Amino acid sequence: MTAPPPGFAHLPKVVQTYLDAHARGDAPAAAECFTPAAVVIDDGSTYRGREQIRDWVNRSSTEYTYTTTPTAAVQRGPNNWTVNQRVEGNFPGGIVDLAYRFTIDDAGITALDINPA
Template identity: 75%
Template sequence: MTATPTGFDRLPDTVRAYLDAHARGAVPAAAECFTPAAVVVDDGSTWRGRAHIRDWLSRSSTTYTYTTTPTAAVRRGTDDWEVTQRIEGNFPGGVADLAYGFTLDDARITTLVISPA
């Protein structure tokens, strides 16, 4: 399937729930969006399993203060979605555009890869 731009309102419920919970700093709610054996890749590190992902979410939500603004959403396949967000805050550089690549299975996130957009 080719990449198909889509509206944010057409993203899967789980992706929207994760993005909302993460933006609010609601770590338990964000972690529940993942399967028990999910994998997250961010900033050169990999976290495996919901417990480790919860730890990553806790650290990422307290290390810096920032806001997120979704700028694009693309469907890359049946279970693959990408959301680009601009983050602005008190981290080095202050502004970054990041691509969040989601793979879903049974309405939960199995893989999330965050990379520069």
Template identity: 45%
Template sequence: MSIELPKVIAAYFSADKTGNAQAISDCFTEDATVLDEGNTYTGRNAIRQWMANASTQYTYTVEPFDIAQDGARTVVTSHLVGNFPGSPVDLRYFFVLRGKKIAELEIVP
């Protein structure tokens, strides 16, 4: 199934596939927040470090397969397979966009 993602969300998943932490952080506003696995990361530097750590700790693939709107949030459901506990898993990515950037991202099972 092919879905059409907003440009910045597509760029986020594309950068995630290559493990490019800098390209991922560039998708976010300067003051963006990410909530993942009970942790909050605020600002591009913290977001870049979060992704750099995840990329070195685990090997995984992520495939978005569904998109929906939840108020102001764009919800993308993706299938993750890798060498992390609980693999494989479907995760929901709740994106809040501001202009052409991601202002908030929450990742939950």
């Protein structure tokens, strides 16, 4: 077994739970990691609230076949984490390195901004 990428040992549980749920395509479980008023920005679109986030996870998990490989996790502040992942699949370009920028509070993920790393 290989060691986790740098920073993953200290990743907040809610972030790890979201990443695991999204990777297995479990949109309801992934959406539950977010607060009711959370915002996700991905690929130029904004999704607000758990219902829109659940729909986004469902669509993004099924639109293409892909794998994610975590490469690093860095705490940027008391409530901010950046998780870098390599995504490989049958989407245009086939490989992309993405930075997932999470903002969290005691209730869950309040914001997620996904951009090329």
